[in-house]
Amino acid sequence: MAEGTPDVKEARRMLAKGICIAGVGETEQGIISDRGSFELLAEVTKTALDDAGLELKDVDGIVTAFSFVESTLMHSTTLADYMGMKPGYFASVAVGGATAPLMAVQAAMAIDAGLAETILCVRGDNTRSGISSSGMIAMAREMSHGAYEAPFGLTTIGGYGLLAQRYMFEHDIPQEALAAVVATQSEHAALKWNAMLRDVVTVEEVMESRWIATPFHALDCSLVSDGAAAFIVTTAARAKSMKKKPVYITGIGEGFSHQYISQATSVASVRDGLGRAGRRAMEVAGITAQDLDVAEIYDSFSFTPLIALEGFGVCGPGEAGDWVMEGHAKLGGKLPMNTHGGLIRQAHLGAMHHIVEAVLQLRGEADDSAKTEFNGGNHQVPDAKLAITNGSGGILAATSALVLSSEPPSAA
Amino acid sequence: MSEKPAYTKPLPDLRPEDATFWEALKEHRFIIPCDDAGKPFWYPRKYAPGTLNATSWMDATGNGTIYSYSTHFMGPSKAYKGDPPHIVALIDLEEGPRMMSILVKDEEGYPSLDHEDVTIGMKVKLVFDDVTDEVTMPRFTPAG
Numbered sequence: 001m002a003e004g005t006p007d008v009k010e011a012r013r014m015l016a017k018g019i020c021i022a023g024v025g026e027t028e029q030g031i032i033s034d035r036g037s038f039e040l041l042a043e044v045t046k047t048a049l050d051d052a053g054l055e056l057k058d059v060d061g062i063v064t065a066f067s068f069v070e071s072t073l074m075h076s077t078t079l080a081d082y083m084g085m086k087p088g089y090f091a092s093v094a095v096g097g098a099t100a101p102l103m104a105v106q107a108a109m110a111i112d113a114g115l116a117e118t119i120l121c122v123r124g125d126n127t128r129s130g131i132s133s134s135g136m137i138a139m140a141r142e143m144s145h146g147a148y149e150a151p152f153g154l155t156t157i158g159g160y161g162l163l164a165q166r167y168m169f170e171h172d173i174p175q176e177a178l179a180a181v182v183a184t185q186s187e188h189a190a191l192k193w194n195a196m197l198r199d200v201v202t203v204e205e206v207m208e209s210r211w212i213a214t215p216f217h218a219l220d221c222s223l224v225s226d227g228a229a230a231f232i233v234t235t236a237a238r239a240k241s242m243k244k245k246p247v248y249i250t251g252i253g254e255g256f257s258h259q260y261i262s263q264a265t266s267v268a269s270v271r272d273g274l275g276r277a278g279r280r281a282m283e284v285a286g287i288t289a290q291d292l293d294v295a296e297i298y299d300s301f302s303f304t305p306l307i308a309l310e311g312f313g314v315c316g317p318g319e320a321g322d323w324v325m326e327g328h329a330k331l332g333g334k335l336p337m338n339t340h341g342g343l344i345r346q347a348h349l350g351a352m353h354h355i356v357e358a359v360l361q362l363r364g365e366a367d368d369s370a371k372t373e374f375n376g377g378n379h380q381v382p383d384a385k386l387a388i389t390n391g392s393g394g395i396l397a398a399t400s401a402l403v404l405s406s407e408p409p410s411a412a
Numbered sequence: 413m414s415e416k417p418a419y420t421k422p423l424p425d426l427r428p429e430d431a432t433f434w435e436a437l438k439e440h441r442f443i444i445p446c447d448d449a450g451k452p453f454w455y456p457r458k459y460a461p462g463t464l465n466a467t468s469w470m471d472a473t474g475n476g477t478i479y480s481y482s483t484h485f486m487g488p489s490k491a492y493k494g495d496p497p498h499i500v501a502l503i504d505l506e507e508g509p510r511m512m513s514i515l516v517k518d519e520e521g522y523p524s525l526d527h528e529d530v531t532i533g534m535k536v537k538l539v540f541d542d543v544t545d546e547v548t549m550p551r552f553t554p555a556g
Contacts (some may be wrong), residue, residue: 153500154488165480215486
């Protein structure tokens, strides 16, 4: 392993404690109008605890995100109260789509600092059923500047569209490249038990769906869903007595480019800003993009994973479209991507499901064939040992990435 | 002057630090902020981004080039229901900074430019749209 700068060495020192994910859970996804936000969070917490072989009293820390439905400025402690916990460590993370990997980082740092040993990371909401139309508008406006963007009728979709159209212009990327991301992920979602959209769509069908904001058709966009997901972070020493094989966090990284899309300097600077998160995570893990077995890449829109694949060094600048069109992102391809269907086909809960899916892949548990009542199929990447996963908040503004491994870090 | 229909689209959040900008627009003057070295930046802030040094205002031509655009077939709120698509664009101003606006055909009611008539790299110029008695919004139309 290359020696690394002091900050990389410090990250390796922390992760060498064997910081790992010992349990995961996810609820059904879609329209769940019979359950509230906290109810979903409690339900999925129970699932993750059962998966790890733990009881709630074994958990001494809690990291949550935020809710679009339940208004509280203290989300983590409100949930702790609801579930009857007295955690020694609590934090609510709110960096949009970058939140889930940052929750894992927050948990790792709290464990390293001795604040807690076993930390529940949980996020969920009934965004689809529970949100009011004014809440939806507020959510959309969150992404844009209140004086110099929102009054022009910018939508989040259009904000991504501005960047995507420039990317396609600079690199001569065809519309088919975006559609190929959706078609690829639709094949994966068809196998995932709780994916909202289970039908396989073709490149042509994606391009024939109605325009929302150029260059995006309806099928290029991520879903709005109800549901929850959870993962439990602890140390290898503690995980020994738990039920499941731990999955180690061996790399962490963050990157920032801009907040408002009008402040993004160039396609290259955005690629570099988000790319830093993945490149640094891989540097900390002592691996390169060529070592990866599976990639669960944030996919708010069909364009989003393309620029991430390039930023992370899986492909060169402007090459990710061909990479996907050539089938390398499919199950059976060089680097299967979003094997659960992603935000575009499974459900939208930030990057929570990307982390859960990466853990299931590395445990060899991504075969849903036994879930016959959900018509599940096998989306397991054979012998997967190394995964990258990331989340991006805003319009590719802030990115956090993790490298997950079935094996402990070499120094651990 | 004929009666204008009420403006239903979102109005800008107004803050004390950029009152000068909106006052100038109301007088159909376009100014942009610059740092203590005279380098213009966007969006307006009291303190210069990167240094937090003092800022001032400079006149700008309103000439620019389209960096990118996205034709919105769906607006962000009910206020856009039934409207023809609007084109949100990022415009590189002649003076350097990049700002967001929408593209219009002309100043006769400021109708949206047609999607087919937009290209990246196209030259545009700023026009003033008095949307209410208090607020004038900057728009851009194809230059010459």
